[in-house]
Amino acid sequence: MTVTPATLARLRLAAQWILPSSTSPTSGPADVVRWMTALQGQDFPGALWSIGLRSPGSTREDVEGAFNRGEIVRSWPLRGTLHVSAAEDLGWILSLTSERMLKSVASRHRQLGITTSDLGQVREVALSLLEADGSGEVPRAGRDELFAAFEAARQPTQTQRGMHLLWLLCVEGTLVQGPITGGAGSGTAQYFVRTDQWITAPRTLPREAALAELALRYFRGHGPATVRDFQWWAKLTLADIKIGLAQAGDQLESVQCEGATYYLAPETAELLKGTVPGARSVLLLPGFDEYLLGYTDRSAALAPEHADLTVPGGNGVFRSTVVTGGKVAGTWRKAPAASGAVVLSELFGELSPNQVKALEKSAEAYAKFLTP
Numbered sequence: 001m002t003v004t005p006a007t008l009a010r011l012r013l014a015a016q017w018i019l020p021s022s023t024s025p026t027s028g029p030a031d032v033v034r035w036m037t038a039l040q041g042q043d044f045p046g047a048l049w050s051i052g053l054r055s056p057g058s059t060r061e062d063v064e065g066a067f068n069r070g071e072i073v074r075s076w077p078l079r080g081t082l083h084v085s086a087a088e089d090l091g092w093i094l095s096l097t098s099e100r101m102l103k104s105v106a107s108r109h110r111q112l113g114i115t116t117s118d119l120g121q122v123r124e125v126a127l128s129l130l131e132a133d134g135s136g137e138v139p140r141a142g143r144d145e146l147f148a149a150f151e152a153a154r155q156p157t158q159t160q161r162g163m164h165l166l167w168l169l170c171v172e173g174t175l176v177q178g179p180i181t182g183g184a185g186s187g188t189a190q191y192f193v194r195t196d197q198w199i200t201a202p203r204t205l206p207r208e209a210a211l212a213e214l215a216l217r218y219f220r221g222h223g224p225a226t227v228r229d230f231q232w233w234a235k236l237t238l239a240d241i242k243i244g245l246a247q248a249g250d251q252l253e254s255v256q257c258e259g260a261t262y263y264l265a266p267e268t269a270e271l272l273k274g275t276v277p278g279a280r281s282v283l284l285l286p287g288f289d290e291y292l293l294g295y296t297d298r299s300a301a302l303a304p305e306h307a308d309l310t311v312p313g314g315n316g317v318f319r320s321t322v323v324t325g326g327k328v329a330g331t332w333r334k335a336p337a338a339s340g341a342v343v344l345s346e347l348f349g350e351l352s353p354n355q356v357k358a359l360e361k362s363a364e365a366y367a368k369f370l371t372p
Contacts, residue, residue: 001272002256005300008224009326010278012301015223015268016290017054019278029055029063030071030086037217038083038093040293041074044189046286046320047084052369053285059369064180064187070198074177074190075170079235080104090195091173091202092210098171100235105164112161114168122165123174125153130175130194138198140179140191166192208243211236215244219252222294223264232296257300279325282351282358284332284343284366287318292328302328306348322347324355342367 003011013019017027017035032054033039041047048063051072055062066072074084077093080101085093129149130139141149143166147157150165157165169175176195180187205213218230231241245263253269255262271277285291292298292310302310306328311318322330322345330347342363351359 003224003262003272005257006326007272007276008255008257008262009300010276011224011264011268011271012222012291012294013278013281013283013323013326014271014276015221015265016294018283018285018291019281020056027055029058029066031055033066033072033084034086034089035217036221036290037089037214038078038085039290040081040288041084042082043286043288044074046288047074049286049366049369050289051084053283053365056365059371061372067190068179070178070200073199076101076167078233080167087199088201088203090176090199092205093214094171094173095205095207096210096214096240097235098173100237101171102168105167109164109168112159112164114161114164118155119165119168119172121153122150122155123169123172125149125155126169126175126192127194130192130197132197138178138193140193142181142189142191146192208247211240211244212247213244215241216248216251219248219263220265220268222290223252223268224255224257224262225264225295226260226262226297229295229297233294280354280358281323281325282329282355282362283323284359284362285321285323287320289318289321291323292318292321301326309346309348322359324351 017032027035029051032051036054039047039050048060051063052058052060070087072084073087073090074082075090077083077085077090077097126146126149129141129146133139146166147162150157150162155165166175170177173195175192176198177190178193178198179191181189181191214234215230218233219225222229222233227241227245231238252263253266255264255269255272292301301323308314310321310328310331319331320333321328322332329349329351330345332343332345335341335344343366345359
């Protein structure tokens with residue numbers, strides 16, 4: 001079957017559980033993260049909303065609770081970038097991706113003077129700092145506390161060296177970001193904890209089974225998507241992707257769009273038998289949401305003339321987006337408390353009266369999400 005880019009975009013809204021459909025059952029924050037496999041998460045408040053908007057009725061406090069209970073975690077499992085994943089999935093994803101990520105930063109670590117011996121020393125420092133004390137509580141430490149411990153061991157943390165040391169400890173699976181700092185519904189960061197203490201039931205998969213699982217879950221949660229999209233998202237070799245698809249391909253459907261093959265879940269393909277939902281939708285998506293960041297080719301949702309307005313200067317910093325009918329139609333930001341508004345939008349064109357009402361409803365949903 002052949003579909004248009006506009007239909008492709010709306011199918012992605014359904015597959016990603018952004019719009020209610022037969023593919024998106026009632027679910028909590030942890031269910032959302034498991035379905036998506038990994039959601040980009042360097043903007044922490046934005047990541048919380050990415051999860052919340054896919055879990056209707058959930059508040060920010062609910063999403064934070066999933067972190068505090070150890071159901072979901074944040075680390076660097078893909079592309080060297082922070083992502084949120086289900087706690088039990090982190091280890092097997094890193095088993096596929098860590099080697100290539102480590103190779104990609106080897107020259108930078110030489111510039112920072114980070115050696116294997118240095119990594120071993122900070123590992124011992126971190127494990128000692130976070131050693132169980134018999135209280136039953138999992139010990140935790142903030143970034144500054146870990147940096148102070150590294151400095152005490154004569155391991156410099158300036159000029160990004162400290163963050164790269166923490167990155168290495170997380171990519172190798174020693175540490176992970178788990179519970180939220182601050183009060184309920186207002187946390188701005190996470191504590192680091194020992195992975196072996198915080199993730200109590202990690203899944204372990206043989207390599208070929210892990211490749212198949214990652215491929216299947218990516219295309220189910222992001223499809224329609226191409227092999228090229230998946231390769232960009234996971235940064236696996238084409239050989240590994242072929243192994244994964246060889247095992248998972250019979251559980252997927254495919255469609256054609258502008259001469260390319262796109263893979264998707266059977267449940268998503270079923271929507272093509274009727275009217276694909278979302279034509280009249282107006283959504284407020286956070287910056288770095290998987291709706292754009294889940295693909296290397298974003299043209300179905302983002303017109304070329306709007307790319308610089310969404311990612312100013314191509315600097316890699318994505319603004320939060322207003323999405324109408326699957327297309328990026330503007331950007332938005334949280335309004336100052338004194339303004340009396342919920343969000344402030346900058347639209348690329350005029351909205352119809354019905355779209356304005358839909359935008360207001362999306363703003364109300366965001367306000368409810370933020371309400372403790």
